[in-house]
Amino acid sequence: MLRWRHCCTIGLVALLAACGETSAPEDPSARADAARRDVMFSAQTRVWQDTRRAELVAPDGWLSLIGLHRIELKSHFIGSGETAGIRLSMGPDKLGLLQSDDGAYAFTPERGVAVTLDGAPVRGRVSLRTDADAAPSVLGFDEGKGALTLIERGGSAFVRARHEDAPTRRRFTGIEYWPTARDWQVDAEFVPAAAGATLPIANILGMVEDTPTPGSVAFERDGTRYTLQAIDGGDGTLFLIFADRTSGHGSYSAGRYLDAPAPGSDGRLQIDFNRAYNPPCAFTAFATCPLPPAGNRLDLAIPAGEKVYVPATTV
Template identity: 30%
Template sequence: MTVQDIDRAAFVRDWEQWHREHEEVLAGPHGFLAITSLHWLNAEPTRFEDAPGAWSSTPEGVVVELAEGEELTVDGTVVRGRYAFGVIGERDSLYPGFGDAVIEVAKRCGHDILRPRHPGNALRAGFTRTPAYAPDPRWVRTGRFLPFDHPRAVTVGAAVEGLEHVYDSPGQVEFELDGTVHRLTAFNGGRPGSLTVLFTDTTSGVTTYAANRSLQIGPPDAEGGVILDFNRAANLPCAYTDLATCPLPPAENRLPVAIETGEKIPLERGGHG
């Protein structure tokens, strides 16, 4: 694909729709901006101001003990008293509800956590938009997927100091920019065959969020060809709130070039339009 191949008006419309949908998920009633706290559970049942019940991490998974008059809705069923959620898989989440809120019950970096999500949270209520570079077809790059013989376990840091994430990497993505070839370690994406790349570049901490940005890449074609649309380089939740445990990019994904496109530093972190 070349710049000449792109209908610029349609390109901008598609990007605007992508950006709008990304922000709708982020700022939805129970999106990341609705999170009011992050609790690391242990064996001691503990109560929190923004959630009903006393919560603990046990051999049978996360357990809540609801007092008289307290209840949760789990998969459409009202539960009272003691309730065990079972062992939750790494990076999985459950969302029991109470009132207009939900409580994310999840496992991150081997730890059971609790993240209540309240639609009236000030961070969500005050959200207006995420600044971004104007979309430019120049930043749509063709590349090539280079699969490993076998998936490799890759350990990366996390937005929360002291934590680590481990992801299986199916391979690397190679692309050229201004005559230089770059390779990025890729992880599995949300759709079958798709890829996710976490990266920083020389704009990180200047005009874009310092810790990371994420790029979704569609499944490679039969020859391994991929399209990297850096206009869709997106902030992860940790760009907006300290209540996220987002992964950091592998060392090799810290690009020595300026990717001057995609989402910028959020206004909530001092960014500018």
């Protein structure tokens, strides 16, 4: 009998303690502050999404690409006509002649065709810079709607063509996102790499280039530590290329990109997966996207940021 009463007493004490815990009043000011932070975070994320969309659909954005042509000969006639060596999908039948000589490039416009170089009218043969320089030359055509630039990738040179009326731009269907979630803004630690360290980065064309890496970013999720190797994003910021368990299952199969701020003096930073975005190759076949290095394929599902892009199937 005493044993039973003792057990009941213990049970009653535990029950009263539990009731006391669940019935403790919640701080309304703390709840209001949390709600305000959530609203502000969602608003800031929306501003970033709007800026991202504006850059993508700009007349010279990634959606305007209409071609990527390898420069294989010393001379190439460029145009949309059947006789062009580099045949454009849009623009005049005969645009001009591209010549190359040991890494130096020149362009001569077709007589009677209006072409500009960096905004100024072209009257004759002009030299061209590639994107290996500070900024590539821009050859404009179709009254400024079209543009050609030269890019270098993996030891090869290409003509990249853009046009404001590109089908990918006219038929753009918009970007879908997972719901914004503050818990995907995570605290991280920057781990510096040795001086001169490089990272082999393959692009979607199958080329591999050793790219300088400043170090890696480490974070924890559900008690597990994950690491992403970084590329210099400029001005001390970091550029992350990653794949996760949503790749091909809700997000773009080849992975996504993420810009991270410069680490603080203590090596700490925050990375916000709500701002993970698709590479240009998710929108066009004419980009040369770098792919995630082997160490950046995470055994973790990250349902945050941009979802896979679904293009329009009709005009």
